[in-house]
Amino acid sequence: MSTRARLLLAVAALLGLVALVSPLWEVRLGAPQYPEGLGLRIYAHTVTGIKEHDLDNINGLNHYIGMQPITPSAIPELVYMPWLIGALVLAGLGVAARGSRRGVLLWLAAFALLGAVGLWDFWRWEYDYGHNLDMEHAIIIVPGMSYQPPIIGSKQLLNFTATAWPGLGAIALGVSFLLAAGVWVGTRRRVEAA
Amino acid sequence: MSLRTISQSSLLAAAALLAAGCGNTAPKQLVSGDAAQRVYVAPGEHDEFYSFMSGGFSGQMTVYGLPSGRLLKTIPVFSQFPENGYGYSEETKPMLETSYGPVPWDDTHHPQLSKTNGMPDGRWLFINANNTPRIARLDLTTFETDEILEIPNAAGGHASPFVTANSEYVVSAIRFSVPVPNKDVPIETYKQNFKGSLSFVTANQPGKMDIAFQILMPGYNYDLGRAGKAKSEGWFFFTTYNSEQAYTKLELNASKNDKDYIAAVNWKEAEKCVAAGKTTTVPANYRHNYMVAATRSAVSEKKTSVKMLLPTNCPGAVYFLPTPKSPHGVDIDPTGEYIVGGGKLASVIPVHSFTKMIAAIKAKAFDGELDGIPVLKYDAVIAGEVQKPGLGPLHTEFDAKGNAYTSMFISSEIVKWKLGTWEVLDRMPVYYSIGHLMIPGGDGTEPYGKYVVALNKITKDRYLPTGGELSQSAQLIDITGDKMKMLLDFPTQGEPHYAQALPAALIKDKQVKFFSLKDNQHPYVVRAESESGVSRKGKQVHVKMVAIRSHFAPDMIEGVEVGDTVYWHVTNIEQDWDILHGFAVLGMQTAELVLQPGETRTIAWTPKAPGVYPFYCTDFCSALHQEMQGYVRVSAPGSGVQLSAGVSPRSATQQARAAALPTAANPHAGMKMPAGGR
Ligand SMILES: [Cu+2]
Numbered sequence: 001m002s003t004r005a006r007l008l009l010a011v012a013a014l015l016g017l018v019a020l021v022s023p024l025w026e027v028r029l030g031a032p033q034y035p036e037g038l039g040l041r042i043y044a045h046t047v048t049g050i051k052e053h054d055l056d057n058i059n060g061l062n063h064y065i066g067m068q069p070i071t072p073s074a075i076p077e078l079v080y081m082p083w084l085i086g087a088l089v090l091a092g093l094g095v096a097a098r099g100s101r102r103g104v105l106l107w108l109a110a111f112a113l114l115g116a117v118g119l120w121d122f123w124r125w126e127y128d129y130g131h132n133l134d135m136e137h138a139i140i141i142v143p144g145m146s147y148q149p150p151i152i153g154s155k156q157l158l159n160f161t162a163t164a165w166p167g168l169g170a171i172a173l174g175v176s177f178l179l180a181a182g183v184w185v186g187t188r189r190r191v192e193a194a
Numbered sequence: 195m196s197l198r199t200i201s202q203s204s205l206l207a208a209a210a211l212l213a214a215g216c217g218n219t220a221p222k223q224l225v226s227g228d229a230a231q232r233v234y235v236a237p238g239e240h241d242e243f244y245s246f247m248s249g250g251f252s253g254q255m256t257v258y259g260l261p262s263g264r265l266l267k268t269i270p271v272f273s274q275f276p277e278n279g280y281g282y283s284e285e286t287k288p289m290l291e292t293s294y295g296p297v298p299w300d301d302t303h304h305p306q307l308s309k310t311n312g313m314p315d316g317r318w319l320f321i322n323a324n325n326t327p328r329i330a331r332l333d334l335t336t337f338e339t340d341e342i343l344e345i346p347n348a349a350g351g352h353a354s355p356f357v358t359a360n361s362e363y364v365v366s367a368i369r370f371s372v373p374v375p376n377k378d379v380p381i382e383t384y385k386q387n388f389k390g391s392l393s394f395v396t397a398n399q400p401g402k403m404d405i406a407f408q409i410l411m412p413g414y415n416y417d418l419g420r421a422g423k424a425k426s427e428g429w430f431f432f433t434t435y436n437s438e439q440a441y442t443k444l445e446l447n448a449s450k451n452d453k454d455y456i457a458a459v460n461w462k463e464a465e466k467c468v469a470a471g472k473t474t475t476v477p478a479n480y481r482h483n484y485m486v487a488a489t490r491s492a493v494s495e496k497k498t499s500v501k502m503l504l505p506t507n508c509p510g511a512v513y514f515l516p517t518p519k520s521p522h523g524v525d526i527d528p529t530g531e532y533i534v535g536g537g538k539l540a541s542v543i544p545v546h547s548f549t550k551m552i553a554a555i556k557a558k559a560f561d562g563e564l565d566g567i568p569v570l571k572y573d574a575v576i577a578g579e580v581q582k583p584g585l586g587p588l589h590t591e592f593d594a595k596g597n598a599y600t601s602m603f604i605s606s607e608i609v610k611w612k613l614g615t616w617e618v619l620d621r622m623p624v625y626y627s628i629g630h631l632m633i634p635g636g637d638g639t640e641p642y643g644k645y646v647v648a649l650n651k652i653t654k655d656r657y658l659p660t661g662g663e664l665s666q667s668a669q670l671i672d673i674t675g676d677k678m679k680m681l682l683d684f685p686t687q688g689e690p691h692y693a694q695a696l697p698a699a700l701i702k703d704k705q706v707k708f709f710s711l712k713d714n715q716h717p718y719v720v721r722a723e724s725e726s727g728v729s730r731k732g733k734q735v736h737v738k739m740v741a742i743r744s745h746f747a748p749d750m751i752e753g754v755e756v757g758d759t760v761y762w763h764v765t766n767i768e769q770d771w772d773i774l775h776g777f778a779v780l781g782m783q784t785a786e787l788v789l790q791p792g793e794t795r796t797i798a799w800t801p802k803a804p805g806v807y808p809f810y811c812t813d814f815c816s817a818l819h820q821e822m823q824g825y826v827r828v829s830a831p832g833s834g835v836q837l838s839a840g841v842s843p844r845s846a847t848q849q850a851r852a853a854a855l856p857t858a859a860n861p862h863a864g865m866k867m868p869a870g871g872r
Contacts, residue, residue, distance in 0.1 A: 036771070053708075056769060057769065060742070060770075064817075064818075
């Protein structure tokens, strides 16, 4: 593998660091009474509001439908996700150092698996928040309605329009994956050409 | 012409003008085609200016948007305000303390924005109390009254609170001369015993307003004042009337002299004399009240003395400029050169020149002395007179193009004239009996211009009639062209005595949206439902209560007895903009509380008979506002009902919030009640 390809791999691996400091996902909520909007930023290690008290205020509003409060300290994924991303970055650097195409493929496979499991896990949490309502505390009950926000795109949840979109961290991971995949494809062409 | 003829002809003329204004279409013709467009602010759009109008005898301040004339807020200052508990709640009661005891009403006259380099800087607004002289500071990030200083040795704080070009001082002059210090003397001894006072109040640090010094003046009536600026910075000007020193039938006896005075005070010189110890320390009894930010609770401190400066001990500090006939306004043009007097009984508008005044002082062009204060020669200081300006000129403001606008009380009009040539350029009738007028920034060094607002006392036929009492009014007039154009009139609360305005952009993004619960250091704050509860100290019952959409915690209290005073300490634990809660109890003899997000307020309640009393949220807060209620049970003395409070945690959300916040470091905390009282 050329030095350039290995360098690109290293860059791809290091892009994963962005996902440790930037939000992976953003969920924004808007309603007539919230022209300024409310929002959540989901990081690898925590969940915060976009504005200082957004998380509290979302939790406060969610009690009307009996939704569980979002308590970052109670979400175990937020503890081990940074380690997984960190391991991915280190493994990527290792693959870049060795320059093996097989290593790249394995790394991409692990990356894809992690991404898929991550998205599924995210969906599972959203499903739980949206369906597993505390009926004793649910004040507004619409029969048959679930309050699961979308993974990507917009959805109307009572008076709120919820819009979810990948954050800078997830975009960096996507770019990282595509860059590594490009290196893998590019080096194959060169082999064939030789 | 004798005074009697002047006033009679004036009154006749006023009657004639009023008659002309009523019952015909003249007012409507004043409004040209695009007037509605000029004042129309579309739904969802904001006004260009905040206008702060005094509420006159309401004791409050009102805030309007310009050009729409929409009322944005009423800010209680010197009057109790049941709408939000100001002056009734334990935190705000100290704001209305005076040396006379609590004074729950006053008469607000002249709002003044704090200034930097002679222009509004958007930090604070000052306003006077006329009856029991005081000066208040309002914070323009919260639109709340934060500080009040009582002015001792004063009565009728009318010439107040005028602010220097960099807010070094706000200044208050006495309207009714009185014995200083006040004492029991025959009123006939007015000339020997009655004195005037000019008070210089340090104003440039919140919570630290203080009387820097007072100047003891002859016993005249001091009516209005203005700080010099630009060229005349360092000077202060006050109008006087009643140089006759009459003490009865003033309408006649105080209107005899052909000339009264504008007192010119070189405050930088006075400052030097104060620093050099040329003052005497005089015992005085007055109050300084201010809000402590961390607790949002007011403190009232007693003050016992004041530094008094006699003009004779500080030569060069005070001069008198003779000015025709009972001047009301004294207004300084943007360059600081012209000092415009508004003689309410004068037939001309006299304008003094600052340059000529300084030269006359150098040349000692004096016409004698009054109580050691040199009187300058009229001809040596006068720059010009505006001839036939109208009847009853009161107050003048300026645009940025060298024009002056003077309000005419008796002839009910605004007259535009040119500085330097003194020619009248235009007139605009107003409806009716204008006092002050206001141009945004029009008392500053670079007026924003654009509009003049007429502040009128009488409305007669302007709006739908409402019995014997009609609203007062403001009128908005376009001054961008050569001719003034009437755009709008709108009713006001109380008397819109004077106003100030600044561009909305200067302050609208600095507004406090909620108070931080984390930083709330009120001794009875509760930051989560788990901290709420009741406690007893002898005959006092303290309820620490949470208000949050859509309930109170506790919401079921028992064990209160007749003879107890219940202190409701309610905290709105929301941290969300514009989410307020209210609180009121059946039969409460004080007021409701309205709580801003993150704020703790306390109201005292003394139940008189056994029974069960509901309390509820008075500020519509959510879909379940009607459910935001609770009960307190009151038993006969000695009935032995255990003091208890039902606290029902709303949801795990509240536990999460409590866990995230530091607990109140509070030695007075009530006993913790077991959760789940229901
Ligand atoms: Cu409420």
